[in-house]
Amino acid sequence: MTDATEASGGTSVTKRFLYVNRKAPYGTVYAIEVLEMILIAAMFEQDVHVAFLDDGVYQLRKGQTPAVLEMKDFSKTYRALEDYGVEKIYLEKESMEERGLTADDLVIPAAVLERKDMISLMDSMDVVLSA
Amino acid sequence: MKYAIVVNEGPFNHQASDSAYHFVKHALAKGHEVLRVFFYYDGVHNGNKHSAPQSDDRNIVKRWSQLAETNQIDLTICVAAGLRRGIVDDILAPGFRISGLGQLIEACIDANRTVVFGD
Amino acid sequence: MLHLVNKSPFERNTLDACLKRAAPGSAILLYEDGVYAALSGTSVADKVAKATNAFDVYVLGPDLSARGFEPAALIEGVQTVDYDRFVDLTVEKRGVQSWL
Numbered sequence: 001m002t003d004a005t006e007a008s009g010g011t012s013v014t015k016r017f018l019y020v021n022r023k024a025p026y027g028t029v030y031a032i033e034v035l036e037m038i039l040i041a042a043m044f045e046q047d048v049h050v051a052f053l054d055d056g057v058y059q060l061r062k063g064q065t066p067a068v069l070e071m072k073d074f075s076k077t078y079r080a081l082e083d084y085g086v087e088k089i090y091l092e093k094e095s096m097e098e099r100g101l102t103a104d105d106l107v108i109p110a111a112v113l114e115r116k117d118m119i120s121l122m123d124s125m126d127v128v129l130s131a
Numbered sequence: 132m133k134y135a136i137v138v139n140e141g142p143f144n145h146q147a148s149d150s151a152y153h154f155v156k157h158a159l160a161k162g163h164e165v166l167r168v169f170f171y172y173d174g175v176h177n178g179n180k181h182s183a184p185q186s187d188d189r190n191i192v193k194r195w196s197q198l199a200e201t202n203q204i205d206l207t208i209c210v211a212a213g214l215r216r217g218i219v220d221d222i223l224a225p226g227f228r229i230s231g232l233g234q235l236i237e238a239c240i241d242a243n244r245t246v247v248f249g250d
Numbered sequence: 251m252l253h254l255v256n257k258s259p260f261e262r263n264t265l266d267a268c269l270k271r272a273a274p275g276s277a278i279l280l281y282e283d284g285v286y287a288a289l290s291g292t293s294v295a296d297k298v299a300k301a302t303n304a305f306d307v308y309v310l311g312p313d314l315s316a317r318g319f320e321p322a323a324l325i326e327g328v329q330t331v332d333y334d335r336f337v338d339l340t341v342e343k344r345g346v347q348s349w350l
Contacts, residue, residue: 015240022267022350033172033212040232044240054267115270123251123273127239128347129137130247131172132341139350146256146282153312157333163341244340246254247348 015126017041018049021056023131025075026066031059032074034131039077042084049088049125050081051118052110057095062107078108092118134158135238136168139249141176142191143184148177151248152194159202167205167238168195170227172249175218178208178227192224199226207234252343253305256282256350259294264349269297274304277343279336280328281310285317288328295325302327310336 019038025031041048052060064075081089089110096102096112103112113121122128136155140147155165170177182192199206206227208218213229220229239245253272259265265280265287272278278301280288287298288309301307302325311330314321321330331339340346 013240017239020347029172036211037171037232037235041236044233044236046236046240053271054263119271119273122271122347123276125251125347126345127135127245128247128251128345129239129245130249130348130350131139134340150256150282153333154336158337161334161337163337244346246340246346247350249348249350250257 014047016047016124017127018051018125020128020130021052021059022054024055024058026071030131035074035077038086039084042086048086050086051090053092053095057091057099057101060106062105075107132163132244133242134163134165135242135245136165137247138168138170138174138177139172141173142182145250147248148191165204166242167207169207169235169238171209171212175208175213175216178218178223180222180224196224196226251276252339252346253278254348255280255284258283258286268349269301272305277306277339279308279310279339281313285309285314288324289319290323290325299325299327
C-alpha cells in the first residue's frame with residue numbers, strides 16, 4: 001500500500017483490489033453477484049485482480065447449460081471482463097488439478113498460478129472482497 | 132482508521148450481521164471512522180423494516196438503524212441485489228438507503244481497511 | 251494480512267483454505283463458528299498447533315464463551331482477543347481477508 005493511500009484515502013488513489021471466488025456456480029448466488037461487482041469496479045480504474053480457488057475454478061468451466069434449470073448462463077460474461085479492462089484473472093493450479101480441470105476446459109484463457117504465487121499475490125492486496 | 136464494511140448475509144440466518152455490528156460499534160468507540168456499511172447478496176435483508184423478532188431477542192434491523200442515527204453511519208443497500216430480493220425503498224428501515232455497487236467500490240477506495248462479513 | 255475464518259473446521263474447509271494461502275507472518279482470527287478450531291483435543295488440534303508456528307493465531311473470546319468454552323480449553327499458542335483487540339488487529343495488519 002502506498003503512503004498516499006494511508007494519508008489521504010482519497011478517490012484519486014489506485015488500490016490493489018482482489019476478488020476471491022471459492023464457490024461453485026449455480027448452487028449459490030455468489031458467483032454471479034461477484035461478477036456484477038467486478039464489472040462495476042472495473043469502471044473505477046483500480047488495479048483489479050480476480051482469483052479463482054477451490055470450487056471457484058468451476059465457475060470458468062466451459063459448456064455450462066443452466067437453461068435446463070431455468071437459470072441464467074453467466075459464464076459468457078467472463079469473456080467480457082477483458083473488454084472492461086479486467087485482465088488480471090488467475091486460477092490456482094492446485095485447485096484445478098484437484099478437480100481434474102485443464103486449461104482446455106476453461107471458457108476464457110486465464111493465467112494459472114501455482115499456490116506459492118497465489119500466496120504472495122493475495123498478501124500484496126489492499127482490498128480483498130470475498131464472495 | 133477509516134473502514135468500509137461489507138455485510139454479505141441477512142439477519143438471523145448467519146452471524147455475519149451480528150459480527151459486523153459489534154465490530155463497527157467497537158471501531159467507533161475506539162475513535163475510528165466507519166465510512167459505509169454496504170449490504171450485498173442476502174445482506175440486503177438487514178434493511179427490511181418489517182423484521183419483527185421476538186421481544187426477548189435482539190432486533191438486528193433496528194439496531195443498525197439506531198447505530199446509523201447515533202453515529203451518522205451510511206448504511207447502503209445494493210440496488211441490484213435488493214431488487215432481486217424485494218428490498219426496495221418503501222420497506223427500508225430508517226437509516227438505510229439504496230444505491231449502486233459503485234458506492235461499495237468508492238468506500239473501499241476511500242477507506243484504509245475493508246472488512247467483509249459473510250458466510 | 252489479517253485472515254478471518256468464521257466456520258467450524260468440521261463443517262467447512264475455509265480453515266484449510268486459509269492455512270494453505272496465508273503468507274508466513276500473517277495473523278489469523280478464528281471467530282463465529284471458527285472458534286471450534288481453537289480447541290484442544292480435537293482432530294484438527296495438531297494442525298492448528300502447528301499453524302501457530304507460522305502465524306499469529308487468535309480466537310474471538312465472546313464467540314468462544316457464547317459457545318460454552320473458556321480460554322483454558324484452547325490449544326497452546328492460540329491467543330484470546332476481544333472485539334477491541336479484533337479492531338486493533340485490523341489496524342496492525344495492512345489488510346483483511348475473509349475466508350468465506
